[in-house]
Amino acid sequence: MSFRRGVVRQSKFRHVFAQAWKTEHCIDDVRVSRVTWDSPLCAVNPKFIAVIIEAGGGGAFLVLPLSKSGRIDQSCPTVCGHAAPVLDIQWSPHDDNIIASASEDCTIKVWHIPDGGLTSPMTDAIVTLEGxxxxxxxxxWHPSALNILLTAGCDNVICVWNVGTGELVYQLTDTHPDLIYSVSWNKDGSAVCTVCKDKALRVIDPRRGTVLKVREKVHDGTRPMRAVFLSDGKILTTGFSRMSERQLALWDMSDLSEPMAVQEMDTSNGVLLPFYDPDTNMVYLCGKGDCTIRYFEVTDESPYVHFLSLYSSKEPQRGAGFLSKRGVDVNKCEIARFYKLHERKVEPISMTVPRKSDLFQGDLYPDTAGLEPSLLADEWIAGQDAAPLLVSLSGGYTAPPAKHRDTLRSKPRLVSQDSGSGAASPTAGSVTTPTFSPSPAARESEEESPLPRVSMRETDGNSERPKKEDDLLNELLTEMKALRAVVLAQSQRIELLERQLARIEDGDV
Structure with missing residues (x-):
């Protein structure tokens, strides 16, 4: 089924318009990487923008505070610890200072970027993953479980890591016969969808290593495809038709025999990178080498995928970064922001709903995913699933202080310098690889240690004392609950490993 731009319908996003920022707010003299890999080459969060750049003798990417603009000096420090070009970078959804990078040198590295950005070149990662x-x-990154990172390589293998320990927890070696083009987690992180060079769409349970659903020939063309899980469980794919026309298709997980909708666009050969906003259910398509960004709204009404508009400019994009909703300007009804990569420049582009009121527009900004993870890594490994914890954007977003959750923030035992270099010393209680990280229990007690020192004396007298005691009690109960969950998860993990060991000893494997 093919459809063109349809009838006029009611939608608060129908008049969304894109506007490039003025020249003085762009970042100039950025030597954007010329690597031929079809990744966005850019990652953005409310604190930083990271761009993969040209680097001699290895791989590097630039990290700048989001407020930075103007010309970038060639001596500006970079993250440059890879031995070959960097192919992809992704910020952690649960810590705005943590970024992962993947490279042609077959490794994945995780870095801690200090607040304010780099003051010297960063060569030592806090974790290096080799597999x-x-x-x-x-x-x-897993959308709701802390420190769970999925990687895919040209060896046709998918790996799932616990970054907090450096442990390879799952390895899927037989699910793909050819090059993997893209991987996307579903909303609660219980499954991933992938597209591969064999033109098949697969839905996979990464913990069991099983393929749940397969659809052969999602798109007939031979060019690379992309797939992204939508928040309601549907899957959106981009690819090429047999006649080399670029296509967008929507699939229902319960029945992959036919697409719910297909839209054909043009005959350009640039791969369409989909950027999905679960809060508004909008999809932005940004093609490499294109001068345009198309945007659509996905609804439950036929034809399901509704073309909204198209942003067009004179210069083609080398890649693009998509800012998480926590970073947009809610006072200006900005619902999305791109950072478009030119050959030597980074240009912000705002997507805005035209409204005259200065009041917070609650219908444009439903609660969005915050920094607090729903699960610890061990809880997810033990079989638990949970959707991301949401926060309100009313009045703009401010990050809460770190609580009991296990994170990769710079601490004396994890990172020896504020630049993120150095290694951790072993800590009793670590799961498998203690050199990378203290155990979750040790981290939690470390995070919570200041609590007993909370002063009970307030300027309002004794009226505030019960509230402080209640807060302290709630914090301690929360920590106890988290520790119990960790103990349970570790017990289940030990049982699983013991069963696997018994099978090996019995010759079943």
């Missing part, structure tokens, strides 16, 4: 035999080009 792929060929270059690694795809990174995907």
């Amino acid at each position: 792929h035999s060929k270059r690694v080009g795809i990174l995907a």
Whole structure:
């Protein structure tokens, strides 16, 4: 089924318009990487923008505070610890200072960027993950479980890591017969969808290593495809028709026999990179080498995928970064922001709903995913699933202080310098690889240690004392609950490993 731009319908996003920022707010003299890999080459969060750049003798990417603009000096420090070009970078959804990078040198590295940005070149990662035999080009952080990172390489293998321990927890070696083009987690992180050079769409349970659903020939063309899970469980794919026309298709997980909708666009050969906003259910298509960004709204009404508009400019894009909703300007009804990569420039582009009121527009900004993870890594490994924890954007977003959650923030035992270099010393209680990280229990007690020192004396007298005591009690109960969950998860993990060991000893494997 093919459809063109349809009838006029009611939607608060129908008049969304894109506007490029003025020249003085762009970032100039950025030597954007010329690598031929089809990744966005850019990653953005409310604190930083990271861009993969040209680098002699290895791989590097630039990290700048989001407020930075103007010309970038060639001596500006970079993250440059890879031995070959960097192919993909992704910020952690649960810590705005943590970024992962994947490289042609077959490794994945995780870095801690200090507040304010780099003051000297960063060469030592806090974690280096080694398990792929060929270059690694795809990174995907788990949406709700802390420190779970999925990677895919040109060895056709998918790896799932616990970054907090450096442990390879799952490795899927037989699910793909050819090069993997893209991987996307579903909303609660219980499954991933992938597209591959064999033209098939697969839905996979990464913990069991099983393929749940397969659809052969999602798109007939031979050019690379992309797939992204939508928040309601549907899957959106981009690819090429047999006649080399670029296509967008929507699939229902319960029945992959036919697409719910197909839209054909043009005959350009640039791969369409989909950027999905789960809060508004909008999809932005940004093609490499294109001068345009198309945007659509996905609804439950036929024809399901509704073309909204198209942003067009004179210069083609080398890649693009998509800012998480926590970073947009809610006072200006900005619902999305792109950072478009030119050959030597980074240009912000705002997507805005035209409204006259200065009041917070609650219908444009439903609660969005915050920094607090729903699960610890061990809880997810033990079989638990949970959707991301949401926060309100009313009045703009401010990050809460770190609580009991296990993070990769710079701490004396994890990072020896504020630049993120150095290694951790072993800590009793770590799961498998204690050199990378203290155990979750140790981290939690470390995070919570200041609590007993909370002063009970307030300027309002004794009226505030019960509230402080309640807060302290709630914090301690929360910590106890988290520790119990960790103990349970570790017990289940030990049982699983013991069963696997018994099978090996019995000759079943």
